[in-house]
Amino acid sequence: MYISQTDYAILLNMSSNRFLQKAALFLLTALYLVFPTNAIAAEGALLSDPQAFAGNPDDPAQTLSLVQARSYLLLDVETGDAILSENAQEEVSIASTTKMMTALVLVEQVSDLSAMVTCGDEVYVSDPASSLAGLVKGQTLSYKDLLYGLMLPSGNDAAQVIAVAVSGSIPAFVEQMNQRAKELGMSHTQFENPHGLYGVGHYSTAEDLAILAQEVLKNPTLLEVVSTREYTLPANSKYPQGRTVVNSNPLLHETTVESNSQDAPSANPYYVEGTQGIKTGFIDEAGYCLVAAATQEERTLIAVVLGAKTIGLRNQSAAALLRYGFEHTSLVEIRDTLxxxxxxxxxxxxxxxxxxxxxxxxxxxxxxxxxxxxxxxxxxxxxxxxxxxxxxxxxxxxxxxxxxxxxxxxxxxxxxxxxxxxxxxxTQSHANAYHLIIYTAGAIFGVLLLLWAYLHHGRRRRRTASAGRRIAP
Structure with a gap:
């Protein structure tokens, strides 16, 4: 539950009747007392004043105060170092962030994403109220279309169609998901399904999801998909003109209104420049989840937020983590410095x-x-x-x-x-001092020897000349 300043103004101005205004004021005051004050204030500030959410680049403490989730992790991809973390190794329900592994197994197992797939009964999801791509039984579409239907609108129907198409059955596909998790070193992760709906044995950690996110970013196809803002799925009996799906990641969108809306767009306070995806998620048991990545000036950060209480707090936390990383941390060139x-x-x-x-x-x-x-x-x-x-x-x-x-x-x-x-x-060459002494002594001895020879030879010449003068007639 949240109430923004905008909501407050609307309620107070619904009528010029003072009685209604007093009633509205009483209602708002009661709500503030019933619901947690910090959650209401944070959400209100976000929705009514984007600048309040943006934080102060000169005040890291203020930026970090916006991070409110059960567990989170901010990772620098180049170094592999965790910049910030809280309960990052706690095993929790992860909702549709599961689909990162579904997508990874798909692109690793299917070489031709233009190959066509016919949907069967697997389009029917156990929870029809969950997020869907809008697929229908008997529809034919490509693996590429399924990938976009999986990652942008978070289609649980697309997840099940992919599982059956790739592995023959959902259990067989889930086995491949768990095997891939083991290969990646995700030691605190277990999957029970390809979409992330609740299961007792379906869990992961912020740390493990950061490992998975790095693998997603390494794949050019997946990077393109998760960075896409909107995509049009093929027509079917439910959507005769096709269906344009919008990426559910709010950090990707500069404005809060979809491109086909008639409303005037407004600035999105959650937008982070350079965002590259990756995946949102929500079920009651998991809370609001988001794995986001962004690249600025050739530096990539990954933020994992799990168990936020509201969608606003989820978006706020992920954006604040990324902004903190870019604004308050740096990569220092070691060789140039040392x-x-x-x-x-x-x-x-x-x-x-x-x-x-x-x-x-x-x-x-x-x-x-x-x-x-x-x-x-x-x-x-x-x-x-x-x-x-x-x-x-x-x-x-x-x-x-x-x-x-x-x-x-x-x-x-x-x-x-x-x-x-x-x-x-x-940085310098050094001769052996003992050798140098011997060489020096030898050189001196040689010079002295030459000098002696020269002097001795001179004396002999003088003696010979003197003897020659004495015997001359």
């Missing part, structure tokens, strides 16, 4: 003159090129505040040492936490 830091490695008994070896870090491919940080930590890290580097000389290191030779290992810490370990390279 690779050119001049270092000095101290080592003993290396056979060089002195103990200090000029060095630099070599950050290899095993180390992620970028690390996830909050913006405040990023600024400090780039200024090298809180950064400490421990240098450990290689055991048995002896001269001679060449430029870019590995001479040890480094451990890089930020605020006391280990960020990475990598090789340390020499």
């Amino acid at each position: 690779a050119d830091i001049p270092l000095t490695l101290e080592a003993e008994n290396t056979g060089i003159l002195g103990r200090e070896l000029p060095a630099r870090l070599r950050i290899g491919e095993e180390v992620p090129s970028r690390l996830l940080m909050t913006n405040s930590d990023r600024d400090r890290f780039l200024a090298r505040e809180g950064v400490t580097i421990n240098l450990l000389p290689m055991e048995g290191l002896r001269a001679p040492i060449q430029v870019d030779q590995v001479i040890g290992r480094a451990e890089v810490f930020f605020d006391g936490a280990l960020l990475l370990s990598c090789d340390v390279l020499s």
Whole structure:
């Protein structure tokens, strides 16, 4: 239950009759006392004042206060790091977010999505009030059409038709879903059906759904489908002109009115630039669910929201998570920041003159090129505040040492936490000091020997010349 300021104004202006206005005011006051105040205030702010929902980019705490769900997770795809999470490993009912796995199994099992499928009795869903693509028995359409009917309007009928078409029966298809979940490492997930209607043994976690969402985004076909705002399904006896279905993900739409509506569009407060899907869901047992992904400046984030109490709180939470990630966290280039830091490695008994070896870090491919940080930590890290580097000389290191030779290992810490370990390279060549002494002594000895030979030869020449003068007539 929610009441916006707009609703409030409408009720108070229904009539000029003061009695009716007082009655309306009394009713609204009673509702505020009966229903949770924070839920009413949050929904009211969202619907009447989009700017209140958008949050303050300079205040991460305000943005995070908008996240209200039983469990959630915000994931940075490149690093695989969780930016924020709450109860992310709790096994809960997941409603139609199930259809991400249904879609994944379909595209992995069917090579030709233009192949045609004829719908059978599987178009009849146990809960006819649930979301449907509007398929009819005997209708023929392509796997591609079924995929859009599955993911945009969240068609439970499409889910069952896909299961029978791909695997021969719904139980056989569900077995493939569970096998794929196991392969992906979704260790807290189990499916009982392809659509997400309630089952005691049908559950997952925010963490597992983030794993599944990453796999969906890797598939170009699925990425195109979940990013599509609307699609027209083929005509059938129920929809002779075909049916245009709209993506149920509110974060995709810049306005709140569908393109074929006669009403004037209004700004959608939940819209997040760069949204790429992925899937909404709702049943009573699961609450309102949404798995959303967005890419901005070549950076992709995934937000999983499970168990929100209202559709507004679900949309608000997912949008707030994504906005928090983009506005208050960054990926920091490690190599650019650390690779050119001049270092000095101290080592003993290396056979060089002195103990200090000029060095630099070599950050290899095993180390992620970028690390996830909050913006405040990023600024400090780039200024090298809180950064400490421990240098450990290689055991048995002896001269001679060449430029870019590995001479040890480094451990890089930020605020006391280990960020990475990598090789340390020499930036100068170093000769063996003992060899240098021998070479120097040898050179001196050689020079002295040459000098002695020169002087000795000179004396002999002078003696010979003197003797020659004495015997001359």
